[in-house]
Amino acid sequence: MKGDREGLVPFGAALLGVAVLLAVVALQGLAQETEQTYSHQVRASLTNIPKKDLGKRNPLEADPEAAAAGGKLYEQHCAECHGKKAGGTKRAPSLVGREVQQAPPGALFWVVTNGVVRRGMPVWSKLPEPERWQIVTFLKSLKGEHTDKQNGR
């Protein structure tokens, strides 16, 4: 049938499309193998933040539920790359290290909002502002838990 013959053209293209997508995925995965250590990257991300953002106060600092809610959000959106206990993985740095824990809440909020796109961290402004502050509250609550990223994954 003529119609069936025509149908083969997009079917072949569909297979080609899947192959291209798999190739992209595989190459991307291989590229991840070359990722380097992160502490200088964290420092770089936390500098060059506009002053007005650095000075922002966490409006949920005193909210007794904020850290728990932030922990839930962290688990849902951040743990995949930063590790279940925020100790870092080969894909993203530790968030329990000195650089992050000593950073002003406004700086962390800015990084969560804007991401570090060039280095693989997406922007998270799709989370409403209060949820981003909940994440910041959670991260600040990790202070003193541990600083060894190897132990905390």
Place this chain on the structure above:
Amino acid sequence: MALLLFSARSAHAQESPYIVTYDHYLEEPGSLEVEYYSTFGTQRGGNDFHAFWGEFEYGVKAWWTTEFYVAGQTTFGDSTEFTGIRWENRFRPLQREHFINPVIYIEYEQTKGADKILKEVEGHDVESDYAVPNAIANRELDHELELKLLLSRPVKGWNIALNPLATKNLSPNNPWEFGYALGASRPLALKASPNHCSFCRENFIVGVEMYGGLGDARSFGLHDTSHYLAPVSAWNLPSGWTLRASPGFGLNDMSHKVLLRWGVSREFSGFGEMMSRVFGGGR
């Protein structure tokens, strides 16, 4: 492929409820989102139809998402057809959030004339185009290039998005065609609850989208084309599944009266890493 997906971890997604409109958020790097959508459309002067498509959306980088579509349709009282493929890429040119955030969208489509997914409206698309029997419509095979500028920004918990589009049928003598989509959406709660829950208000996002044609290079404008208004809703489940529903309504006589859409998707995080282990023997 299915086995690989089963072994990947599912991830809670914060997906937008839009079905036609795009916001500026890309897939997280290394994550694969598998999506299925259905559109039931009414048809004056012909048979109603059910169009459907699958999407495989992968975050290559934080600034680049690639997506592959397969589409088909059933026209009641006629036949079921595979109607084509699409390969879409979205690029984020700016590193940080700005007042308005642009994303560049480039798509190649290879579709039959019987394609009815109405993923966008362009040029002078009108309802009567879809009344043609499948056997006749399938004689047409289109190769199209589609460009969109995805503009979007968060405003006090809302997402506002605007997508102008331009499409070129790659066969000779076809003019550029234009269209638009715009949307606004908001979660039912802006703060997350501390508990893991399926029915928490923050898991539900509702909004509205509007889309339609803008004519072509020979006759630009809102006339002689179709336009739709559609409330949209999404339910993001903690298990990684997202359900979407959207009843759309034609705004003029050239539009289908009703387009009922729904979709289901699931995000698999760490898919890229898993593939690299399979193909590259990575650690």
